[in-house]
Amino acid sequence: MKVKCPTCRKWTEWQNNPYRPFCSERCKLIDLGTWASGEYILEGEEISEESRNGGQNG
Template sequence: MTVVACPTCGKKVEWTPANKFRPFCSERCKQIDLGAWAEEKYTIPGAAPSETLKDPLADD
């Protein structure tokens, strides 16, 4: 059986079909994580474009 840590609280959780909140330990932890995404607390870094892209539909 696989055991993982809840991403929100760190509690050990069994990764089984019986755990409908996996990888979270509870509905509460799942909602806390969703709220963090909604508030943009998690970001994926990316580089700014190095040059301006031309619009192929624009008239020159």
């Protein structure tokens, strides 16, 4: 089965591909860097300060 790499859009084999869904280590690392730089985000509810502190005040 062939799929398109989400980074470069090149067609790549799915089976026996150690970088899937990417076509190469390069595309995999580009995607990781995009997440790490904050360009990709997952929307959700804001976390309250109380929740961040484990429910403890002060």
